[in-house]
Amino acid sequence: MGRTEQPRRRTIRDVSKGGVPGVWLTAYTAPLAHRLDAHVDVILVGDSLGMVVYGMSDTLGVSLDMMIAHGAAVVRASRQALVVVDMPFGSYQESPALAFRNAARVMAETGCGAVKLEGGAEMAETVGFLVQRGIPVCGHVGLMPQAVKATGGFRTQGRDAEQARKVHADAHAIAAAGAFAVVLEGTVEPLSREIAASVPVPVIGIGASPACDGQVLVVDDMLGMFGTAIPRFVRRYADMGDVIDDAVARYAQDVRSRAFPGPEECFGVRRQVTPG
Numbered sequence: 001m002g003r004t005e006q007p008r009r010r011t012i013r014d015v016s017k018g019g020v021p022g023v024w025l026t027a028y029t030a031p032l033a034h035r036l037d038a039h040v041d042v043i044l045v046g047d048s049l050g051m052v053v054y055g056m057s058d059t060l061g062v063s064l065d066m067m068i069a070h071g072a073a074v075v076r077a078s079r080q081a082l083v084v085v086d087m088p089f090g091s092y093q094e095s096p097a098l099a100f101r102n103a104a105r106v107m108a109e110t111g112c113g114a115v116k117l118e119g120g121a122e123m124a125e126t127v128g129f130l131v132q133r134g135i136p137v138c139g140h141v142g143l144m145p146q147a148v149k150a151t152g153g154f155r156t157q158g159r160d161a162e163q164a165r166k167v168h169a170d171a172h173a174i175a176a177a178g179a180f181a182v183v184l185e186g187t188v189e190p191l192s193r194e195i196a197a198s199v200p201v202p203v204i205g206i207g208a209s210p211a212c213d214g215q216v217l218v219v220d221d222m223l224g225m226f227g228t229a230i231p232r233f234v235r236r237y238a239d240m241g242d243v244i245d246d247a248v249a250r251y252a253q254d255v256r257s258r259a260f261p262g263p264e265e266c267f268g269v270r271r272q273v274t275p276g
């Protein structure tokens, strides 16, 4: 470190297996990224932004340009956290070469530390292709939201033995291909625990298991800001929606009654002098 103590930004080497679980949260905007930065290890610019920020009913309509714009905002507004950006639907499935081209754009144009992509054994070749060429990749197995049209909904994974074997094999394939971590979403116990214990890289759970090496949530969900269809695995740490409702309702009342703006909020109007 230099003379002025600047906290070094975390890298994928700080994402570790075992020990104190890693703290991951999504953020899509500069103000929230700025607030999260002091508290979390990793900020994930998730493609869930399509649903959370843009009101889409799934993540399929999210574009690479959207991910780059939000990824760049989050990198600008943070100093310490490792920033991971989701590769959106259609930007990496076609071939390893296309995946590299698009992931390279994300890295170059956002300044993020890694990308994340959904997929199991079928994406292992692509993960290896990117990692061998200098792009750190986080995997994402289990419930894969970009496959929602194929799976028929956001369904918990691993309920039957065949599915459980598949999720297990997927996590191992992605880790073996060189991913620095794997997000495990929407999988039952004890499968989730077994995957966390056996996969050699950090397993980050969302609707998975307390045995994971880290946990991730969509920040708007845990803040009580996202109204519709909140998954069962979310714990609400705040009710920001209620705070906003209350503030906006009071503002509306003040405008309608001409209580806002007051003299102190207007230019060229003599302020009332309060004694004391």
Ligand SMILES: Nc1nc(=O)c2c([nH]1)NC[C@@H]1CN(c3ccc(C(=O)N[C@@H](CCC(=O)O)C(=O)O)cc3)CN21
Pocket (backbone or CB within 6 Å): 047, 048, 051, 052, 059, 143, 145, 154, 155, 156, 186, 218, 220, 221, 226, 229, 230, 231, 232, 233
């Ligand atoms: N706001 C938000 N939070 C998320 O966690 C999230 C997104 N958006 N968008 C992308 C994906 C989609 N996710 C979801 C969405 C819905 C369920 C859900 O409704 N799950 C049901 C169980 C469904 C079943 O097993 O049949 C639940 O009750 O939790 C789960 C994950 C997780 N991700």
Ligand SMILES: CC(C)C(=O)C(=O)O
Pocket (backbone or CB within 6 Å): 026, 044, 045, 046, 047, 048, 049, 086, 140, 183, 185, 206, 216, 217, 218
């Ligand atoms: C829910 C997390 C893991 C994610 O992929 C996203 O926010 O898009």
Ligand SMILES: [Mg+2]
Pocket (backbone or CB within 6 Å): 046, 047, 048, 086, 145
């Ligand atoms: Mg995602």
